[in-house]
Amino acid sequence: MYRVLLVDDEPLARMGLRETFDWEGSGYRVVGEASNGRSALPWIERGEVDILITDIAMPVMDGMELMRQVRESFPSVKIILLSCHSDFAYVREGIRMGATDYLLKPTMQPTDLKEVLDKARSQAEEERRIRDLVEHREQVRRREELEKAFARLLLGEGTEESAAVEPPWLASGYRAVVAELDGAARLRSEEGGIYTEILMEELQESFYEEYGGEGIALRVGAEQLILVLKSTDGLERLQAKAAERGCTLTLGVSGPAAGAVDFRRAVREGREAARLRFYEGPGAVRPYRAEPGGGGAPQSGRGAKEPQEALLAALEAQTAGGRAEEAASLLDELAALWSEQRPSPAEVKRQARGLLAALRRPADAGSEAAERIEALQGMESLEEVRLLLQEALRSLQEPGEPAAVPEDAGLHRRIVSQALQYLGANYTRNISLQDVADHVAVSRNYFSELFKKVTGQNFIDHLIHLRLEHACGLLRTTTLRVYEVAELSGFNDVKYFSKAFKKVMKVSPADYREKRPSAGEEGT
Incomplete structure (x- = not known):
């Protein structure tokens, strides 16, 4: 409801305005009355007025001076002038200065007042819409500038550029949160890449709605966001926003960081924490833990790979020799070793691809082997990989089929x-x-x-x-x-x-x- 202030030095004129018009029913509320411009200013200075209806000729401070001060200091307030026929030169000057319209006191009717009030309201709404649009565009511009600077920083570039646009809160401490979209391969297959892109854009916007000016959200790839935020309070609400859209997020949270110089290290920690999804399941907030076996770097050096490679070789040998039970036992042993040593998901999948090649029957030159390889790429958990390899091993034990003609x-x-x-x-x-x-x-x-x-x-x-x-x-x-x-x-x-x-x-x-x-x- 728009708030209106009535200013006129004649009490009867103010009473006539107040009593002969259905203010509430028309969407307006009279917040006060004043007998001159000076006594009207306190209402306006307190931000209690949307529309000012003022007489022109008044003692102490007339309507023209009141209008000048209001237009200068409170330009969003709409002004309607009240005049007599003899004031028309002032009316023209008032319109030139920015008054919405005027009303002739001797002939004014309630319908005239409503028409002018509605005009003032329409102007105010349009100005507010434009103001909000300009403000939103400026926020987006600043946001995109920050995102570009930190994207360059992530690539090891633009240190000076990022320092120039670095928000004040970054120096006082922050966390990097790597947000992974769970079930991304399934979503791409069932809903399409366009749907997935729109979903990630909506989640990015939800982040900015939650954190306002104290956060940055970078789109990295099709299914990942890197969030930079002063406080991790509110991450559960971000997950709730994802749930409203029918998906879940795994959030890997870095250790404390300060300034742009720590950004790449913080992102690395966030990614290592998020990678635990492969071993511990999706949809959780996972803090980085630097101690061995925690959310820190997995064991992926040569020393860690040697037992895995030995098991792989033994498994392939048992498979080639047709010893199914021994092969199944070795597969369980390999899965347990992966779970214990926690190599990167990419390394597990590399080894699994080699096994799938070894487990493929000569007749299986077409769709079945291709389906397994394709499915492997989108798998997000060790359990999925283990079950896929078990399925391939079981299919090898089934009676052979005649060799298929390779599809061309x-x-x-x-x-x-x-x-x-x-x-x-x-x-x-x-x-x-x-x-x-x-x-x-x-x-x-x-x-x-x-x-x-x-x-x-x-x-x-x-x-x-x-x-x-x-x-x-x-x-x-x-x-x-x-x-x-x-x-x-x-x-x-x-x-x-x-x-x-x-x-x-x-x-x-x-x-x-x-x-x-x-x-x-x-x-x-």
């Missing part, structure tokens, strides 16, 4: 071509990766890998681009509302549609429609 590139292209035809006819329907894989009679994981190999694009992202192209056509050629365009293009959520559209097209659906590009300009 022509067959791959035919499968994907058939899938693209199906997509072209059905992309506006609620179809999934599994639906298309069933249509071309291959497994879901194998089709996902094959589609990306042939087209160079994730299946879901390709589907989203098809839908966005269709949406562009509807926006150009129809007057359908945005939510109707989203629904007819295959999107169930108009909010996600708008974000995906802006992510790919670089403009909102409404702005795209307004610009109405020609067919040659619309590429996605």
Whole structure:
């Protein structure tokens, strides 16, 4: 409700204004009355006034001087002048100085007052909108400047640049928190890379909403944020924001750091702590522990690798000799050694790839082996890797099948071509990766890998681009509302549609429609 101050040296005039208009019902509240400009100023100085209605001719301080002082010191206050016919020269001067409008006291009606008040309110709302937009853009500019400086610092560059923009709170102490998106491979496969990017942008924005000006959030890769913050209070709320979006975050928290000089060390500690997800599970806040066996550096030197390499060689020998029970026992022993020594996830996966190659049957030249290798890359826990290797070992013990003819590139292209035809006819329907894989009679994981190999694009992202192209056509050629365009293009959520559209097209659906590009300009 907008607050109004009435200023007039005539008590009857003030009473008439107050009593003949439904202030509350019209969305306004009279906060006070004053008989001259000087007595009106305290209300304005206390920030209690949005709209000032003032007479021009008054003793002590007239309306023109009051207006001059208010415009100079409190420009957001809207001013409406009250005048008689003889004051019209002053009215013109007042309008020139920035008054919203004026009212003639002898002929003023309640409808006139409402019209002018609503005009003042509209001006105030528009100015506030512009002011908020300018302030937001300035915040974003400063934020991006900081992010770029610290991204360069992370690469070992720009020390002087980062010092120039270093926020004051950084010198007094901070923590680096590495936020890893859990289940990222599954999300990319099921929802697409565009969805994952939007999700990480939303989480980055949630961080800034939580920490305001005392935090920095860097996007690193597709599924990681590096957070720099003065206090770790509020990390649980950030995880809650992720849960609202149907995902979880593992947060690795560094030890104390101070100044830009400690930044790379703090990030390294945060990453080492976050890496414990591979051994201890996702979705937790994990502080860095420097002591051996803690969240510090894993044992990955040559001395640590030698027992692992020896077990790998023995396991491969048992597999080649057909000694399944001995091989299974050695696999359990290797998994226990990994768990104890905690090499990096990349090292575990390197060794696991070698084992998968050793465990592959000669007949298994196609989809099954490829699926396992593809699945291994996205695994986030040691238990997942162990189960995958156990599955490969069990499949080796099953009766052999006739050697398969290796799949050629022509067959791959035919499968994907058939899938693209199906997509072209059905992309506006609620179809999934599994639906298309069933249509071309291959497994879901194998089709996902094959589609990306042939087209160079994730299946879901390709589907989203098809839908966005269709949406562009509807926006150009129809007057359908945005939510109707989203629904007819295959999107169930108009909010996600708008974000995906802006992510790919670089403009909102409404702005795209307004610009109405020609067919040659619309590429996605």
